[in-house]
Amino acid sequence: MDVAVGIVAQRDDERAQELAATLIEALECLGEHEQATVSVVVDDASGDAVDAPAVPVASMADRDLVVSIGGDGTLLFVAREIGTTPILGVNLGEVGFLNAVAPADARDIVTDLVAALRETGSLEGRTLSRLEATGDGDWTLEPALNEIVVHGPRRGHGGGVTVETRIGGDCYAASHADGVLVATPTGSTAYNLSEGGPLVHPETDALIVTQMAAAESMPPLVVDPDTELTISVSGADTAYVISDGRNRRRLEPPATVTVSLAPDPVRLVGPEGNFVTSLEKLD
Structure with missing residues (x-):
């Protein structure tokens, strides 16, 4: 199946924008290798910095997967905008209770998720009540x-x-x-x-x-x-x-x-963070 991915980078954060560009390149290579279409868009605030079509975050609600790059605040914003669309959080913040993926691991994890989505048509994850x-x-x-x-x-x-x-x-x-x-x-x-x-x-x-x-x-x-x-x-x-x-x-x-x-929970996919270990980062 073809896969549609959205990427939201923390606003005005150069690291987040660079990682978004890396993920776009990796997903384009994956699509070419698998001879399938992997469609990628970024949030409109990152459009000038990242070479990909840019759309409002709310319009990513019909994507198969949305990657949030930033802190927990960025993921909260994404969750408000896209409802039940699966979210993967990449952590650029200090604690990262919601964002379990380290930037160094993001490329492999995102491409693995998209490959699994192509094969099975769905992603395993967990739901968070709202x-x-x-x-x-x-x-x-x-x-x-x-x-x-x-x-x-x-x-x-x-x-x-x-x-x-x-x-x-x-x-x-x-x-x-x-x-x-x-x-x-x-x-x-x-x-x-x-x-x-x-x-x-x-x-x-x-x-x-x-x-x-x-x-x-x-x-x-x-x-x-x-x-x-x-x-x-x-x-x-x-x-x-x-x-x-x-x-x-x-x-x-x-x-x-x-x-x-609320009737619709948030859906997180990908690796789960270690809650107890994350507590050590609290002030």
Whole structure:
């Protein structure tokens, strides 16, 4: 079968662009050797630096494989744009929980994956759950791979909000706080950790609820992913719900946000990183 590949290089990163060019050359050689078509496009931000057709990342959703070159932030961006399309992460960052492939190994791993895809028509991998927030007025925020945050007008003194968190309909915590964070296991090492939440192994089927600077705090809580989670805010003129630190919606308290699993998980392919070893790189 013919194979369509997308490559996204970390913005304005010369190393990422050079590696993208190396992968394009390798895939073109593979196609010639196998007498098959391997179609490659790059993200439009890299088009001037890399000799390949350039398209918006969102249009790579119909590709058979997308290679993300950069840190975890680059992969989060790619995942937001392409949905369930298989992603391979090449790590140029410091930790690389999501990007398991070292740059030196990228050429061999990418060509092996494309060859396997040609032979079998599919790729083995793992799925990562995403979260979505919904609320009054039938709105739904863009899915989050790491976390959903509900907070007041701003962080810090004088910027909090009264927050009530319900787990399966029962009140778990009610307090004046900066906000509440609901994380996936993937996101346990990110914002959740900085707010005092627990580390959770990525293969655990769970969600983490962590208060943010609450006046009357409860310990972080790990719950089943199918648990009904509602977060109500009041006592402020404005509040916000934010997905992965990027997509946000303004709330007008009193307001209630429901956080649940999104219907479409992220699909990662290729080698898996060592979670425990990666923890040693955390500050």
